[in-house]
Amino acid sequence: MHIAFFDSGVGGLTVLHEAIQRMPGERFIYFGDSHHAPYGTKTREEITELVFRACAFLAEKKLKALVVACNTATSVAVKALRDTYDFPIIGMEPAIKPAVESSDDKRVLVCATDLTLKEEKLDRLVQDLNAGDKVDYLSLQGLVLLAERFQLDAPETEAYLRHQLSGIPWSRYHAIVLGCTHFIYFREQIRRLIAPHVRILDGNRGTVNNLMTRVHPESSPEKKEIQYFISGQQADAGHFDKYLDYLTAMQAL
Structure with a gap:
């Protein structure tokens, strides 16, 4: 089997x-x-x-x-x-629980697709953890097609990530959760664009x-x-x- x-x-x-x-x-x-x-x-x-x-x-x-x-x-x-x-x-299930449990007084950024971020299941998970006041959301929907096209290290990928991740006050964050399995291909690119102290977590x-x-x-x-x-x-x-x-x-x- x-x-x-x-x-x-x-x-x-x-x-x-x-x-x-x-x-x-x-x-x-x-x-x-x-x-x-x-x-x-x-x-x-x-x-x-x-x-x-x-x-x-x-x-x-x-x-x-x-x-x-x-x-x-x-x-x-x-x-x-x-x-x-x-x-x-x-x-x-996005790795929100371990991110929240180890976040102390800092925030957690959950990255997912457009629809996942709209789903009640995600909100319920956050509320069950009593973490509604420390979790923020960010769509990285564009990474899905970049992965499907095997553009994992392409200039378009870096440009997209730089645009999406720019302006985020990383000093306020403890962890970033990759809430889509496509996003994991871009872990190293994301690591280079965020603050060194921010953990990158996924549910795999x-x-x-x-x-x-x-x-x-x-x-x-x-x-x-x-x-x-x-x-x-x-x-x-x-x-x-x-x-x-x-x-x-x-x-x-």
Whole structure:
């Protein structure tokens, strides 16, 4: 049986990369809905339809578990998915809790897509932590298409980030939370543009921790096995492997 990872495009590869390292004996499926990316600018109804279409396809693969490796899809559809399927479904949650718990008297900046920032799920998470008075929000929606185009180190990327992050009084902030899996490709670029004392947090490790509590680990195979799909069609592994290679190189910095 396989563990499937679903995302609107290539963002969920950052979660898969974490899982490959920590669960080397597993067989994985990756479904990137790149033909319909980005999700963050779509309506809730459009996203729900796309997510259920993808999950119906994946459910035929006899899954051990499904990771909805997309913050926007999680906020819109994960509850309905859990009501529909009986295999474990793990969603994404921005790392706001660890950011807030270690922030002392400084603020936390949560970066996400347009729709995630509008969703009740995010507001509820912040309110449950009694953190409404210390959390600010910033859309970095433009990073999604830059990631989809593999413009990870392009001049356009730096220009966009400089524009979005300029003028922020970093002395007031303790942490920045990357609330979209696409954003993690740009961690090093963001690091260069913010104050050194500001921590950069994401929810990937916590998501894989959750996954590991829900499945029984397999013994290590001779080589990793990953099946790739783009919007329901078999995909060339090279398209996705270049992102995994980039993440490995970034990790070595």
